[in-house]
Amino acid sequence: MEQICLRLVKLDMLSRIRSLNRVDSVVRWCGQRQRPSLFASARTDLRTNSSTSLKPRGSVTVSPSFLCLRSRLSICITAFRPPVHPFIIQSTREIHTSGRLRALPAPLIWMVLKPLQKLMAIILGRSIRKWWLALPPNRKQLFREWTWRRRWHFVGAGAGLLFFVCLFLFTHLDESPVTGRTRxxxxxxxxxxxxxxxxxxxxxxxxxxxxxxxxxxxxxxxxxxxxxxxxxxxxxxxxxxxxxxxxxxxxxxxxxxxxxxxxxxxxxxxxxxxxxxxxxxxxxxxxxxxxxxxxxxxxxxxxxxxxxxxxxxxxxxxxxxxxxxxxxxxxxxxxxxxxxxxxxxxxxxxxxxxxxxxxxxxxxxxxxxxxxxxxxxxxxxxxxxxxxxxxxxxxxxxxxxxxxxxxxxxxxxxxxxxxxxxxxPALPKADPRVIFHQAVKLVLDNDKKQEKIAQEEKTEKQRAGVMLPLPQSPPVPTPGSQPQLG
Known part of the structure; x- marks a missing residue:
């Protein structure tokens, strides 16, 4: 039984050493050049003398005394731990993540989905109307009776929906800055x-x-x-x-x-x-x-x-x-x-x-x-x-x-x-509102004066036009006469 346990330990150590040998190139001494790994010497000893106990260059020794038989059917094998050196630095692989995608703001999503919501409501309402018109009279009467029998169920569902809507509204109330208004x-x-x-x-x-x-x-x-x-x-x-x-x-x-x-x-x-x-x-x-x-x-x-x-x-x-x-x-x-x-x-x-x-x-x-x-x-x-x-x-x-x-x-x-x-600093005593009203009044008065003057000039021109003689029409030439130049 001890021979079987020893062989199992050797096989387990061989698999572990092979896996550790892959990272042997990344094991370095801090402040010195790269040296042969401790586990490489352990691998060499294992190849040269497989019948003896494994003694790598380190403070860890594995021997059959570490193997304990709890029963004839179960075997407890101590795990092999590599020697830990304070100057060994394991290389870590940096993880590069892709750039974060900026999600669309919720108001923008709502603005995009707003026409789709209306379209779905129109399609749903129109489908309900087509379905109702396609029902025969007896099915319509059965549906009315079924709805009336379950009227309290619908009332309860409506009341529950109203309760959740009110709860949603009350949980989203906020106080406006500066004014303190609830919104x-x-x-x-x-x-x-x-x-x-x-x-x-x-x-x-x-x-x-x-x-x-x-x-x-x-x-x-x-x-x-x-x-x-x-x-x-x-x-x-x-x-x-x-x-x-x-x-x-x-x-x-x-x-x-x-x-x-x-x-x-x-x-x-x-x-x-x-x-x-x-x-x-x-x-x-x-x-x-x-x-x-x-x-x-x-x-x-x-x-x-x-x-x-x-x-x-x-x-x-x-x-x-x-x-x-x-x-x-x-x-x-x-x-x-x-x-x-x-x-x-x-x-x-x-x-x-x-x-x-x-x-x-x-x-x-x-x-x-x-x-x-x-x-x-x-x-x-x-x-x-x-x-x-x-x-x-x-x-x-x-x-x-x-x-x-x-x-x-x-x-x-x-x-x-x-x-x-x-x-x-103190403000001037002249109120801009009073100055503006005075300026507007002055402009309106000037406009009224200009309109009055223009109206008087127009009236004088009309009177002068009545007193002037009417223009005479030019004489009409008779057939055969010479046209007069003038």
């Missing part, structure tokens, strides 16, 4: 940061030929205003944690917007529309307010919830309407109701909140907040001069200019108190 957030701020990066890259590609240089005075003025707004409002975490960068686009559009990741885009048309630096501070504060509050995430969250609930109504419309034309009409009516009852009123609410927070940001930046209402009065006159039609406010996504002026006039006293607490 619904389905998409997180991090998701919209990723979406903002994708959007910023798209805008940079779109405006790459229209961006003005950083050395341009207009770019430097906007960059200075943004830096002052960020520094004076650094106590707000959503402002201090974002790197703000400015991009000025050369274009006549009167527009400016700020992405949630701090990318500021403003057109030169907006720079020409503002009358002074105080109005520019107010406009940029308004746009920065959208970004720091997270209005984009809030609006997308509400739109997402409303869209999911409207899918049920859309499926019911296509299932109930007897013809596809009526279903299309019902879908159009449903879309308009959602648009005018939810989307546009909520958008106007966010714009009014951005005006309020933007006025506070401008006050902390030591701007003259009284210039805010003046800007919207200028925009109202500008729209009138261009002849743009005035649409009702309930049809627009923004409040009317007059309502904005009234709201800002109510908020100006509070903003002035905030400005005084921020150790800002």
């Amino acid at each position: 619904l957030l389905v998409f997180s701020r991090e998701n919209f940061m990723e979406l903002a990066q994708v959007t910023a890259e798209a805008y940079m590609e779109e405006f790459k030929d229209s961006l003005i240089a950083r050395s341009d005075p207009r770019h430097q003025a906007v960059e200075l205003v943004v830096r002052i707004l960020a520094e004076r409002n650094r106590d707000i975490a959503e402002i201090s944690s974002v790197p703000w960068t400015v991009h000025v686009v050369d274009g006549p559009t009167i527009n400016a917007f700020v992405l949630p990741n701090g990318k500021v885009f403003i057109f030169t048309g907006m720079l020409e529309a503002v009358a002074d630096i105080h109005q520019l501070v107010f406009i940029l504060g308004h746009e920065m307010a959208h970004a720091l509050i997270g209005h984009a995430a809030e609006q997308a969250s509400l739109s997402h919830v409303v869209e999911l609930l409207s899918l049920i109504l859309l499926t019911a419309i296509w299932a109930i309407c007897p013809r596809d034309s009526l279903a299309v009409l019902g879908q159009w009516i449903q879309g308009k109701l959602v648009q005018f009852l939810f989307d546009r009123p909520f958008s106007r609410k966010l714009e009014a909140e951005a005006d309020q927070v933007g006025l506070q940001l401008a006050a902390k930046a030591c701007a003259d907040v009284r210039a805010g209402p003046v800007f919207w009065q200028q925009m109202e006159i500008y729209d009138q001069l261009r002849g743009e039609p005035t649409i009702p406010e309930w049809l627009s996504t923004h409040p009317s200019h007059q309502n904005r002026v009234r709201q800002l006039d109510r908020l100006v006293p509070e903003a002035l108190e905030l400005r005084a607490r921020c150790d800002c």
Whole structure:
């Protein structure tokens, strides 16, 4: 039995030594050149004297005394452990991983799947209608009876679904920065940061030929205003944690917007529309307010919830309407109701909140907040001069200019108190709103005078034309007479 155990140990050691021999080339002495491995000498001894006990150059000796017989049927063999030397360094193989693929942001995925959800709802509703029309009368009656018998099951399922919807809504409530308003957030701020990066890259590609240089005075003025707004409002975490960068686009559009990741885009048309630096501070504060509050995430969250609930109504419309034309009409009516009852009123609410927070940001930046209402009065006159039609406010996504002026006039006293607490220099006594009203009145009076003078000149010309003799018609030559030159 001892001979059998010894032979098994030898075979096991041979397999281990062969496996260790493959890594013999990577065993090195720290600080010295490569030397023959200890296990190589053990392999040599094994070949030369296989009948004797194995004694490699090391502190490990394997002999039959290490073999113990627990029973006649089981054999316990001690495992061979190679000698461990403190200076032996085993080479490790570096693991190279492929580059991380950036996943699409959740709001972008929802925007892509939104048309597919509507299409699936239409197909489902239309299939239900076709299936119901194809049923014979007796099957329809059986189905009605089956539904009535299980009416309480359906009520319970509806109540459970309503409970989970309410639980979902309550678990996604959030507090708005600065204002402290409770709101619904389905998409997180991090998701919209990723979406903002994708959007910023798209805008940079779109405006790459229209961006003005950083050395341009207009770019430097906007960059200075943004830096002052960020520094004076650094106590707000959503402002201090974002790197703000400015991009000025050369274009006549009167527009400016700020992405949630701090990318500021403003057109030169907006720079020409503002009358002074105080109005520019107010406009940029308004746009920065959208970004720091997270209005984009809030609006997308509400739109997402409303869209999911409207899918049920859309499926019911296509299932109930007897013809596809009526279903299309019902879908159009449903879309308009959602648009005018939810989307546009909520958008106007966010714009009014951005005006309020933007006025506070401008006050902390030591701007003259009284210039805010003046800007919207200028925009109202500008729209009138261009002849743009005035649409009702309930049809627009923004409040009317007059309502904005009234709201800002109510908020100006509070903003002035905030400005005084921020150790800002005193404002001039002349109110820009009063100066603007006087200037507008003067222009209107001059226009009335010019119209009156033009009307008087026109009346005098008409009177003078009546007193002048009528022009005589030239004589008609008779046949055969010579024409007269004159």
